[in-house]
Amino acid sequence: MRVLQIIEPAYRATLEEQDDTVLWFTRAIRAAGAPADVLLCGTAVNYSVRGQDAEGFHVGGWSQHHPPAIEHEITKLIESGARVAALAEDLAERGIHTESMLPGIEVLSRKSLGGLCAQYERVWKW
């Protein structure tokens, strides 16, 4: 049963969770045998950008160790065999060019969404 995880809101509690909760969940269910892929749309297309650094979160005398490393999460997903794609129109709206993106992320047009969803038995929009 193939699963497509569509992620739209970006940076949802990422500092508190040290990752994106849906990317983490996707890696967890893949480890349990789920053939789950990811489509980034809306603000979440920003997850495709290389060189993000979330270090420097301090509250009073408390400093966050191991801040979220979205680049690492995406790379690990791709290395595990997951297909990761981002919507072209949403990338363009935010001025994100392919040369600034992580390698291995497909760029798909909004027109291809229907055909993409048809390839999966379960489509979950987060």
Next chain:
Amino acid sequence: MSTLTFLLMDAPYEQARTSTAFRLIDSALRRKVGVRVFAYEGAVSLAMTGQKPHANAVHGRTLEEEAHPTPHAWVAALGAMAQENGVPFDWVNCGLCVDERGANEVVPCTRRGSPADFWKMTLESANTLVIPTR
């Protein structure tokens, strides 16, 4: 027997998605459709028994008159209805999310689990609806 899986993510008392999800689950159980729920992130607080109703001075009502809803009572009510109807009802709270929130005191018809349980639920269900935070 047909079964549906729901993933809930929102904490209680913040938005309308929670009450909508409970309506959907109620509707399924009334039709004798089994339900599996995976409570992720803030949704693990739905089953916390520490929730307390309160009086409401703005409404001009006492504690008893206000009868303020508590989601843990909704979870328990769903479990009771499933039992009466003889249909499966399995509510799993994400264990790491429980630990983060200290949400350990929960209604008895729920249990602790992991995303692997969600995947198993999905494989055993006719369909799965994910209701995330926005």
